Amino acid sequence: MPGTSIERLLQEVGAVMAGHFLLTSGRHSPIYFEKFRFLEYPRQTARLARNIARHFKDAGVSVVAGPTTGGVIVAYEVARQLGVRSIYAERSEGDARTFRRGFTVAPGEAVLVVDDVVTTGGSLLAMIDAVAEIGGKVVGVGVIIDRAEEPVSLGVPYYACHVIRLPAYAPTHCPQCRDGMPLTAPGRGV
Numbered sequence: 001m002p003g004t005s006i007e008r009l010l011q012e013v014g015a016v017m018a019g020h021f022l023l024t025s026g027r028h029s030p031i032y033f034e035k036f037r038f039l040e041y042p043r044q045t046a047r048l049a050r051n052i053a054r055h056f057k058d059a060g061v062s063v064v065a066g067p068t069t070g071g072v073i074v075a076y077e078v079a080r081q082l083g084v085r086s087i088y089a090e091r092s093e094g095d096a097r098t099f100r101r102g103f104t105v106a107p108g109e110a111v112l113v114v115d116d117v118v119t120t121g122g123s124l125l126a127m128i129d130a131v132a133e134i135g136g137k138v139v140g141v142g143v144i145i146d147r148a149e150e151p152v153s154l155g156v157p158y159y160a161c162h163v164i165r166l167p168a169y170a171p172t173h174c175p176q177c178r179d180g181m182p183l184t185a186p187g188r189g190v
Contacts, residue, residue, distance in 0.1 A: 006162040009044055010145075013037045020176040022185040025120045027168035030176060032186055033145050035070040035116040048161050049077035052114060052142035055159040056082070059139045061112040063087060063105055065131055067097055067123050070116035074144060078114050089130045095122055097130040105136035113138055117145045118160070119168055121152035128154065 010016050015037035021029050039045050052074075064086045066075030072088045079086035087105075089097035105111060113127045128138050138156050146152070146160035149168055171177060 020181040028174040051161045053081035097126040107135040110139045111136040
């Protein structure tokens with residue numbers, strides 16, 4: 001699915017929002033991707049996940065892991081298409097992620113880490129650490145949307161269905177804060 005087709009899909013389902021947003025990373029941005037606008041449509045989610053599954057089909061993946069919340073859906077769908085199992089990690093202290101609910105991997109088992117939207121790569125790095133902590137080997141990372149200002153470096157093969165370089169500001173350097181524009185924190189009820 002070429003980039004313009006993905007852009008069109010994201011626009012069609014109302015996933016692209018303009019305003020002044022507080023991102024999960026703590027940074028501010030004039031553009032926000034509301035992941036649940038595309039994740040609520042199984043057919044469209046399957047189309048996007050198919051790109052990740054195709055990219056990593058020969059990587060020997062036996063488990064797909066994602067972070068809560070949107071990453072759970074992406075992990076499930078990519079795993080379904082690869083014919084493997086899916087697991088997810090939840091937030092623990094700080095930015096760390098922990099596998100709970102009895103999720104395990106065998107020592108050295110090949111794990112594909114997936115997520116919906118990447119801004120800084122912080123949650124992906126936390127996922128890579130969480131997989132290593134339980135003995136797995138990350139063989140790649142796949143995301144639906146890469147909106148990082150600069151390419152993220154994760155030390156493993158990486159694939160994004162859609163890449164768009166967007167600004168994300170520290171609150172002290174945010175032009176919208178400086179202009180007095182109200183801040184919205186999607187998903188947090190603010």
